[in-house]
């Protein structure tokens with residue numbers, strides 16, 4: 001099969017085993033020149049003995065895990081070295097995050113070229129923006145949640161942030177922990193009440209133009225820099241560690257913070273070294289807080305759209321991120337009202353609002369996308385949840401992929417192709433999702 005799909009000299013990455021991956025690799029090999037394959041393909045390790053950028057970015061130690069991690073977790077990262085966790089994707093465990101290698105493959109298959117713009121109207125943790133940045137493609141991302149905008153911006157800035165202050169930060173982690181827990185609150189280990197903080201934030205952090213002002217002597221002495229990229233990065237590490245502490249009591253919050261800081265430092269040092277070694281240009285991206293139902297984007301200005309909407313009400317993103325949103329002083333009820341999948345009281349009401357909202361999102365996608373270009377959605381269905389909500393047997397529940405295709409056809413999209421992929425994350429209950437590629441008429 002391998003020899004029939006790829007020409008001599010095209011060597012795919014190790015552990016490429018799923019049918020949809022082979023399909024995307026095949027399309028990449030058909031659509032990109034050898035030079036393009038070297039620079040931005042997702043599924044190739046070598047072209048005629050030259051190593052690809054993707055291989056360079058992913059090779060070496062995978063994400064550094066704490067010594068206490070289970071062998072199952074370690075082998076997951078080892079096996080998925082070329083799929084996930086590379087660049088700055090591993091910096092925050094956002095639920096429902098895209099699979100980065102697949103994103104890169106789809107960007108290529110949609111025919112996007114350097115200088116063109118890709119849009120993710122529901123960017124979550126910013127996977128599309130980060131991939132586009134390292135591929136030389138411009139990008140715009142929106143999310144209703146200000147926390148997603150903060151997380152995405154921080155992960156993008158981390159590709160270019162100064163590294164020297166991180167060693168100071170790690171050496172002085174106790175001082176920083178004291179500082180952040182005073183400023184934004186302390187997690188309650190093992191707490192089920194995800195929206196409460198055990199100490200009231202002292203409100204010493206003020207957001208200004210997507211960075212947090214930190215005017216604190218203890219902070220400045222510990223870090224030795226007041227660079228906004230560094231401030232955001234350390235705050236994200238603190239919020240990440242507080243989230244872990246809430247869920248598990250295996251380590252004290254202080255130990256958790258030290259371990260996460262060490263891992264974050266490892267991640268950025270690794271990717272920045274590769275960026276320097278291969279002289280990779282990082283293209284600026286625009287992460288915005290906004291509503292996908294009313295895009296602040298001109299008609300027909302976008303060259304490709306790639307996104308993963310909420311899978312109906314399967315994940316309550318506001319509840320999930322309650323600690324972080326609280327820390328950032330976000331007013332939660334109005335935010336909940338803007339979130340697709342969360343509006344409504346009963347599950348059936350939520351489902352009906354969801355379909356209504358997604359119809360608006362798809363209408364906006366059709367408006368901003370250029371003629372003949374592609375819009376790809378990644379979507380799966382939780383049959384159990386939907387069958388309960390709709391009072392129908394599981395077998396007769398219409399998949400969300402089909403619902404989206406029907407809605408999209410009302411806005412000038414034609415179905416171009418669908419691929420199915422298994423969900424490999426170890427904590428997922430959903431087993432499959434669909435890659436739905438639509439073309440703008």
Ligand SMILES: C[S@@+](CC[C@H](N)C(=O)[O-])C[C@H]1O[C@@H](n2cnc3c(N)ncnc32)[C@H](O)[C@@H]1O
Nearest residue numbers: 096097098122124125127143144291292339340
């Ligand atoms: C499945 S997640 C996307 C994950 C993302 N692909 C990633 O790689 O992290 C769906 C996202 O849609 C966002 N969302 C929900 N309602 C929205 C709205 N009205 N406008 C924009 N984003 C919204 C949620 O906050 C959530 O981050």
